[in-house]
Amino acid sequence: MAFIAFLILFPLLPAVLLLLVESPAVRKGIIIISAIAIAVISVDMAFAAPKNAAQYVDSAFHYLDNILIAGELILACTILYLCRNLPFKKYWIPLMVVLQTGMILWTELSGKLHDVKTQHVFFYDNLSLIMAVIIGVIGTLICVYAVGYMNQYHHHHHEIPDRQKLFFFTMFLFLSAMFGIVFSDNLMWLYFFWEITTLCSFIMIGYSGTEEAVNNAFRALWMNLLGGLAFAIAIVYCVTVLKIVELDDLLNSGKSAAIILPVVLIAFAGLTKSAQFPFSGWLLGAMVAPTPVSALLHSSTMVKAGVYIIIKLAPAMLITIPGTMITSGMMIALIGAVSFLACSCLAISQSNAKRVLAYSTIANLGLIVLCAGVGSYLALWAAILLLIFHAVAKALLFLTVGTIEHQIGSRDIEDMHGLISKMPRITIIMLIGITGMFLAPFGMLVSKWAALEALAVSDPFLPIAVIFGSSATLFFWGKWMGKLIAITNVKSDAEGRICHEEWFVLSTLAAMTIAICALFPLVGTYFIEPLYGRDPILNKEHIIMVAILLGLVLLVPVAFFFNWKKLRNAEPYLCGAGIKDNFSQFTGSLGTKEWKLSNYYLEKYFGEAKLFKLSVVVSTVLIIITFTIVFYGAR
Amino acid sequence: MKLLLAALAFVILTPVVCGLLAGFDRIITAKMQGRYGPPLLQPFFDVLKLFEKENLMVNQFYHSFYLICYLVFMVASGILFFTGQDLLLVIFAFTLADIFLVLAAYSTNSPFSFIGAERELLLMMSAEPMLLIAAVGLFMATKSFKVGSIASVADLNTILLLPGVFIGLLFILTIKLRKSPFDLSTSHHAHQEIVKGVTTEFAGPSLALVEIAHWYETAIMLGIIYLFFAGNPVIAVSVVLVAYFVEILIDNTFARFKWELTLKSSWAVTFIFGGLNLIVLFIIEKVKI
Amino acid sequence: MSFITKSPWIVHYDGSSCNGCDIEVLACLTPMYDVERFGIINTGNPKHADIFLITGYVNTQNVDVIKNIYRKMPDPKVVVAIGICASTGNFFRECYNALGGVDTIIPVDVYVPGCAARPEAIIDGVVKALGILDQKKNKTYVAPVKPEGVII
Secondary structure (H helix, E strand, O other): OHHHHHHHHOOHHHHHHHHHOOOHHHHHHHHHHHHHHHHHHHHHHHHHOOOOOOEEEEOOOOHHHHHHHHHHHHHHHHHHHHHHHOHHHOOHHHHHHHHHHHHHHHHHHOOHHHHOOOOEEEEEOHHHHHHHHHHHHHHHHHHHHHHHHHHHHHHHOOOOOOOHHHHHHHHHHHHHHHHHHHHEOEHHHHHHHHHHHHHHHHHHHOOOOOHHHHHHHHHHHHHHHHHHHHHHHHHHHHHHHHOOOEHHHHHOOOOOHHHHHHHHHHHHHHHHHOOOOOOOHHHHHHHHOOHHHHHHHHHHOHHHHHHHHHHHHOOHHHOEOOOOOOEHHHHHHHHHHHHHHHHHHHHHOOOEHHHHHHHHHHHHHHHHHHHHHHOOHHHHHHHHHHHHHHHHHHHHHHHHHHHHHHHHOOOEHHHHOOHHHHOHHHHHHHHHHHHHHHOOOOHHHHHHHHHHHHHHHHOOHHHHHHHHHHHHHHHHHHHHHHHHHOOOOOOOOHHHHOOHHHHHHHHHHHHHHHHHHHHHHHHHHHHHHHHHOOOOOOOHHHHHHHHHHHHHHHHOOHHHHOOOOOOEEOOOOOOOOEEOOOOOEEEEOOEEEEOOOOOOOOHHHHOHHHHHHHHHHHHHHHHHHHHHHHHHHHO | OHHHHHHHHHHHHHHHHHHHHHHHHHHHHHHHOOOOOOOOOHHHHHHHHHHHOOOEEOOOOOOHHHHHHHHHHHHHHHHHHHOOOEHHHHHHHHHHHHHHHHHHHHHOOOHHHHHHHHHHHHHHHHHHHHHHHHHHHHHHHHOOOEHHHHHHHOOHHHHHHOHHHHHHHHHHHHHHOOOOOOOOOOOOOOOEOOEOHHHOOOOOHHHHHHHHHHHHHHHHHHHHHHHOOOOOHHHHHHHHHHHHHHHHHHHHHOOOOOHHHHHHHHHHHHHHHHHHHHHHHHHHHHHHO | OOHHHOOOEEEEEEOOOOOHHHHHHHHOOOOOOOHHHHOOEEOOOHHHOOEEEEEOOEEOOOHHHHHHHHHOOOOOOEEEEEHHHHHHOHHHHHOOOEEEOHHHOOOOOEEEOOOOOOHHHHHHHHHHHHHHHHHHHOOOOOOOOOOOOOOO
């Protein structure tokens, strides 16, 4: 299919051009034109392509294998080269690279592939199309945003060397690799693209070159390589034992117990990539990267590759492990539940906006993993909708935090007090993002609703985790909103300094957050339901109820334009003390005093020190149990 | 048409019924304290008086606007409930309404309102799990999330299957009715450490909106209690009244909790009574099969 | 007849009283007198209150506080000066820090005499204030002219 070839190959062209071009104006032109091209083609493909069964692309040329081998080698050499100044003697990192590349090359070159069916290389179905639209539209929007952002970033951080050429090269290389992941049917190719995203993430986290950034980059690298290693083992197992190298064969191989091991290994790779516990540490460390990177790689797309593969494997995870009563999906769902519950609670204790967003990202990915692990039709429906809504709203939130950080010089939520008085428009955009994440008629909550209804059918443990987790979510989003909307008298002209690209991207994403909420029944009907060949899940009543609520909520902004009756202004009550004009000082009997309003963080209960370690331990135990019973079952 | 009438009846009757209930509440409270107490219609006098008063602003923004949203969404979630829609959706809409109250308090940028708003969020976080667990529990017992079908299916068996969930819900009812020991964020009684918490800055008609919304809130909460006994309306109404009386008794016998104890106790009760009830129910069903 | 007379809410401020009148104000809330019979509630928040009860005279420290509380009460509102100090400043009026009775800084509608004022007198004063509230609500209230040079 020309579409697939275009989407995978075309981003490489601007990537290479951007590596060569010096002039900022030309760079901007290239980025905007290629962004438009990728976005248009991906959307067009989603609407034009047939919607019912998965379509496959056969391998047309033999030298495709040679390209793969060359690519693998280049990739491995690049990572090894970047490992030349390893911190803290982490020798296992290059060792893992050598090991997994060795395994893949051995599989490729030893002739084991000869008696394996290698017919399909690429494919697409509705899930890939949804992912492609997310990558194609949100990914390119973030690239456009980065044009303005990176200029300001280097303006604010003189100490960081300007490596924008490398930055944009990596961004577009990453887009290409992401398209590769969602369209690959051959596991070897899937693995190849998978490792490219690991490399991109590594380069981007270490972008600023500070000691902290480099350390975090290596942490992200080894955790993702661990997933890659599991993936490589799965491929070797598939090829040598099962004689399979294609994803669809793995899923449609008669659902025998033999496929459990590779499926669990690949799902494990998915867990590392989507930063589920015990691997959540790398995503938090990744927040040192420039904000567009956090938005693109670490919330909207790359981490979604992990949950994408888990959703893909969901039917295979429903097979009961021999000798036990449980399925591998149950264990994966439990790990997702731990991540969702723990990260929702941990986010309460954070005041750094990006860390709150990072925790919330891990939590939502955990919810998707949980739904995929349960694997019922309604649960998968909820998982895919979560994936869509989360990509839009979270990208929006990350980018607004980036813009605000450049204007107020801080990413701390405490410093965003009274932001609506200083930057009303940007704050309203941010409020749209936040409401999109946790309030009723908006996307995330619709999916949570579906998820709860799906989970209530199976067993009560998962719903209890989801219920407690989503209550914690309510608290930290609520207090953040409160900080933003407090009215102060401080005025600022900061909004005028925000560049056009940022405005365009932010307002587009805000509009999308609302639009998707209105259009989600259509997404369900035209994309998700044909995917599993079932009847529409939403009945008319559900849609009407959500529509009524949405209509009411959309009436809310109307009030801002209404000319309210002017009332007598009496300042806040402070037990009779006089309040000064700037709303942060009062005059009492001891003269004029400052006051400052600060949120609750409940450190004692939701602090990182204890809760994070506890969740790592619990989830590690769960993973060990999973592998133990899977090995036991496979024997 | 029938739904429309139900919605209309809810909108009109709730203030009357819950206002009277609040009137009885104040008389009974007074009797418990050895006082005579106000007239039965006092809550109506209060609200009507508040509408006669001047409304005040605290800054350039008209915060009553959020309170209008609070009332509108509270009524909307009540309508969803009393026309028999999905219980989870009702709870989510209910939360949305509450968020608007919190936002109104935050937007005033007043220290007392701000602390009140933080505490109100904390109370929401404390109460929300139990409400959702009640919804899941009712689903497990009646195989439906729709209030309409739960009400038609619920019988004596429902409460026998869900005793823990019901106890947990009674615990949460104290939070939602803003009764002591959980009246951290705002209180009907004078002299609390943060003046009036959330409602400190709301004068006249603004405060009236909060009062009316609170009546609707009470109706929804009592409605959920009713749902457990919906098979027999006589028993159900008497249980609701007894529950309300117990809340008044608790209100008059407990000192206010700190936020830590509030959060810990409500999550513990939710998990021990609500969560374990669900798990036991699950095991019973497995054994049956 | 407006509803404001059926539900008068009170905010009570202790200017620089000797606590005698304060105790008597609080005594009104006890089961013995139970002012909630008349719908009276002590709110502790001027933004919710209709009646402002002040005990004690005005001094340089609390003059701003009293003005502040008065301004933050929504209309219609009345001020009741409880006890002789609040009414006239009593024998403190010549003190170095005293400004005099409450009416030196805000308009007072009802004066309740006594040292300390008895609860019955306070309730009587509040009930009298209700009539004025009603008039203020209907905009028929005419403030009486204060006689000059009278020292009670």
